[in-house]
Amino acid sequence: MIQYAELNCLSNFSFLRGASHPWELVARAAELGYSAIAITDECSFAGIVKAHVAALELGIQLLIGSELQIEENLTIIAIAPNKIAYSELSALITLARRRSEKGSYQLRLRDLECNLRHNLIIWQPAFNSADNIAGNTANDIASSTTNNAADNVHYADQLKRIFDDRLWLGFSNLLRGDEPERLDECYRLSASANIPLLACGNVRMHRRERHALQDALTAIRHNTSVDKLGTLRHGNSERYLRPLAKLAELYPAELLRETMVFARRCTFSLKELRYEYPPEVVPDGMTPGSYLRYLVDLGARARWPDGIPAADARQIEVELQLINELQYEYYFLTVHDIVHFARSRHILCQGRGSAANSVVCYCLGITEVSPANGALLFERFISKERNEPPDIDVDFEHERREEVIQYIYKKYTRERAALAATVICYRPRSAVRDIGKALGIDPLFIEQLRKSMAWWDRRAELQEQFRKQGLAENSRLADLFFSLTQQIRGFPRHLSQHVGGFIITKSPISTLVPVENAAMPERTIIQWDKEDIEALGLLKVDILALGMLTAIRKCLALVAQHYDSTLTMATIPPNDKPTYDMLCRADSVGVFQVESRAQMAMLPRLRPRQFYDLVIQVAIVRPGPIQGDMVHPYLRRRQGLEPVTYHNAAIEAVLKRTLGIPIFQEQAIKLAMVAAGFSAGKADQLRRAMASWGKNGNFDHFEKELIDGMLERGHSLDFAQRLFKQMQGFGAYGFPESHAASFALLVYVSAWLKCHYPAAFYCALLNSLPMGLYSASQLVQDARRHAIEVRAVDVRHSDIQHTLENTLIERQPALRLGLCLIENLGAATAARINAARTQQPFTDIADLQRRAQLSATQLTALIAGGAVESLSGHRHRAHWQALALPATIPLNAATQCDYDDQVQLAAPSEIENIVADHNSIGLTLRRHPLALLREHFALFRCCKKQTELAALNQGRFVRVAGLVTGRQRPGTQSGVIFVTLEDETGNINVVVWKDVQLRYREALLKAKILLIKGVLETDGAVVHVLAGELIDCTHYLQTLEVHSRDFH
């Protein structure tokens, strides 16, 4: 049997060139009995880790290299035989990428000469221009040359001189018809320049069945359709991994043998890469261990000024011991350094992740709340047995994260710090668009298909869509479209930057992994994503942005300013009964994480009374537990409706803290071990597969194994299937306990602030927008329902931001809306108004315009926002006056002129004012439109108010009406749409099932004001309306407007 190593394969990480995933190529090569396979994506290492993982598993040798285009007629393949060569090639790719725009690269022969001193090179001489047209590289070039013989002799000499015994000639037989001439030319060059000749396959796909997709990708790249590609597409489908027997027919034996000579010279594996920490986090003269201990001691003394409690002191010792054994000191020190910087700038931050819930992190200031008040154990998250790198994500205030990022770049330099990539993949919608275009389907029809993806996994449904479009006779087109969109889904399209995953190294990063430019100026990313980094066991720090931290910092500042009370996150009293009472009432608008309608529905059921309850609360309303149908069993057990039992002691150990029901991702994985008999290694594979569920089919392989394993051990089939579904849910949105715990801290802090300092809390939230789920209008309404006085935006009183104003009688200050609400005003203008106001009160609109130097547009914006009513009366009059002002008034001219022209315009009606408020600042302090409608129309008086619903009986027929503030189709429950209606007393949750949606499609989609007839569903404090009929009442508001106008 012959032996063969395929030395030229492009995967789909050579975007729009390769038509197979890297792991597909590796797996197929292993299946065919190849001795080795090289992944040589064009100027990229983005796919190699995925290939590496597959190659390790299948035991086939993986060579790492890259195809590089140097000149129009010169393309080479460089393959790294050893670690030095790998670093060289990585650095060369970095060089080529960094000097070009995102997505392209530039190289000269000179670059190779200087930089590739250890790589092995394969050169495939260009034979005619067809080589360049059909093989066209990402750096597309106009091809004009037809005869390359002279060029080839020239290149042969040059390359031989540079690479000497590291150079091979590559010949590929792709049945193009001119192979005899090509082979002759190769032999001639080989003999004249003394270069060995080997076979290589120009592989673009793992199986020939991908050829249609390959053509479609080419069409997408050329922005045309396949039938217009002409010879831009390959003439046949031979660029696949061919069986060894076929290769033996196509190539002279010595050419195949030579591939083995080449492969044997390569010994490099990605396993050799070792992460080296940045040394500067440890001061001279100290070891990482001693410095970490020093910092922890320092922190502990600050945290416990009266002496460290014995339990905590013991815990510190245990943790430091573990960190020392696993040699994670540098990691903790690096995170500490970043957090230390943030604290020095008063940027609020909070760590989360497996290692974050430790006393060490508390002492280092990485987390703010002592883990001692939760039942959380460090060892649960980090252990010697699971050799995973520790994981600490740090959230920073969203408005100031950039400062932290800039610090990292400055301290560690751009050469040594870079962001991880996120691979942007084809999703159903982008697949439909691009494949549709490649098949030449009418763009409007493609648009239509993209609108409703109901056909996505049903071929028949798609056929029906094509038939409706008058493409009935063309069922073939529908079939092709269907199969190609399914195939391209999950294909990488480009690299983008990860939200905040930093990797920081000792030597330049580019020797570890290529670095390229991101779309954002001044940003660079590495060519690996989070999973790649994890697969290689490298360490990264996630620098994330969190709006709630901004709000908390602002709130604490307001509390200090207006209540004379200095609080920090760490000094907020724990176990506060009023706070938990408030949460049990689902009074949680604005509270971190638990403000969504699903969370609000859960709060009164779960009734959190202590910190750990919040950890569960945060984690339970997630796709995992919901898809696994674990929520109701947990609630039943918690409410004592069902006994808490365990199958055996091992399972009790895993599930005890959640009453025998798996809630967290870690528990699900642990269960695979104790309930289904998975080995630790297998469980780790399961965890990885879970993370990439949806991208490939790896995860589904575990289904049978898991279920069989559980059945064998006496578990019920139902439980086993639910556990598997839960794991699928975690794949869509993994949520481990360690993260839930850190989030729960912020839930508690924000809830406590809302409970005790509501005015400051709402003010801080409003000043931190956009964040959270609620609009300014909804927050203001909620504030007023909590008896906070909200004062209108007014040029005579408002600051730039929202502020608190002291009230004479009430203990609670009033909330004054800021000029920032006025759209299109700009911060600079707001500042000018503010400065002029504090100098001297405004006397009239002309004075305002003159002293604040307002343009006509800015003045109009202020009037529209109702901010000058105290100066000029109603809006109609103010606009009339403003238009009479000269465009520019000299600063010192105290002109008096008649801005009214003796015209008295009628004042706006109440409803006109309400509408104008909404249109300009998005909220109103006047009556709610529903209150007005109720006053004028009997129809609305029949409707129950939100506050009246709770007292009504389950199953009762009700009418409700309100402004539509949300329409939501949750991914977890198929078909149902949740509509949120807002009336003058609160938000009403409406559930609209599929059949009702179809019947009232128009009202559902278009109405701004909806009247719903339906049935009340109550479950304790959770109330919603099951819609039976939807009536669009938007026109009543318009009627009211016209009405008010005519009879004013």
Next chain:
Amino acid sequence: MIRPNRQIWLCLHFPNLALEVFADRDARPLAIVEQQRVFHLNDSASAHGLEHGMALNTAHALCPGLLALERQPSREYETLQQLAHWVYRLSPDLALADDNNLLLEIGGCRRLYGGITPLLDLLKKGLMERGHNVALGLAHTRKAAWLLAPQVQPLALVDGEQVQGKQADGERLDIDLLRRQLGALPIATLNIDRNITAALGKMGIRTLNALTDLPLAALGKRFGAEFIRYLQQVLGTHPDPQPPFAPLPKFQAGLSFIDGIHNRQALLFPMRRLLQTFGDYLQSRQLLCTALSWELHDAYAPQANITIELMRAEPASGPQQLRNLLELSALKLQNTPLRDVVYTLILRSEHFLPAQPQSLQLFVEEEKPEGSFAILIDKLRARLGTNALEKLSYRDVHWPEAASVQQPIDMANAAEANARAAIPEQLRPLWLLPAPQLLRERDKQLFWHCLVGAGQALQLLRGPERIGNHWWEQTYTARDYYVARAEDGRLCWIFRELSSGQWFAHGLFA
């Protein structure tokens, strides 16, 4: 507020013009779309709750079977131009107001038609025959007529005063009604700067009446002289001259098809409609045509061009001439290869002669219509004969059947624009057989029986070159091509089909 003058302005408003450029519309819900928003709707789409300006997303969600078509501004413009040419014959004081409005003064010409109502009836009938829905606005100024046309309101017309039992002046404008109609117009309908409309709205001023109640000077101070002039022109207190309509020197008109037209026969109807429009044009300009051309577009690009040169200049306005031109067009069309469905049909002409004055025809020996037609056909056939010469050319694609095309020489321009001018990279025979011929295989020896009589054994010289077919058109297969030598020394191009394993001959090298 209204100052009547002697002029009477008529605005012809074509509310459905965006739809009317599609020749084959039917009752399906249909939306004309511009920049992903609904621009215009037919009734059944409106019945689903779709509205002007709605995002296409929403429209599809409301009406799942909706057919969305991209707006065709150039078709609309051509159509309006051609309508103007037709109306021009009735009143020369005419202007294209904007996208879908024509304005004409009828005070001067109404007596020619026996009054305003008969004139309007004539217009409505003619426009309906041409497939257009029209709304009328009648007022004492151009701008007022323009404002009133889209409003669903009775025309402000009243019978003229009776003088001694006789109609003195026919109908005239009903000034009181006009005043009420104009006064009630919402500010939003005024054809003024959107910023001014918005500003007026913000001050609570919503109708023209409310606006004209305010002192002009105060308004002028705020909105400028141009705005005041506009108001005065609406009301008739300021002159409003317009440039006269100038007929276009070239003719161009087109129709689009929602579903596209699949066969030649079905093209005749729209061709007829366009020729009718062409006739209107020639008549209004008093011209004869000497050549015209048809352009056929597929979904994205022109696919064919048909040029007809006439031996004798045609007025193309009478039914006989229309039929002649249609038949000529049909004839040419038969010989035109159509690649794809036709989505747009355009008729152009720019070669004209001035029409002979009517009286001259008295001295011309009138040919029998049939005879002149026959002569013309003969001449054309003669020309078609010379054009029937075809040439072979190569397109830059791999699949041999698609790469080799026969083209009439006069079509070369159009076709070559589509085909990249190319020289094959690989060895290709000059002559490709009309269809591959099956080869016989005996004792591992291939024979080609049809090769000039006797079967000749073939010897493989070179190959294979593997070529895959157009998988998007048919089930995927590939062929291995070889160059082979026949016993008489001729070189053939033969292939083995991979799916069946059968051998075929496909060409001969010269």
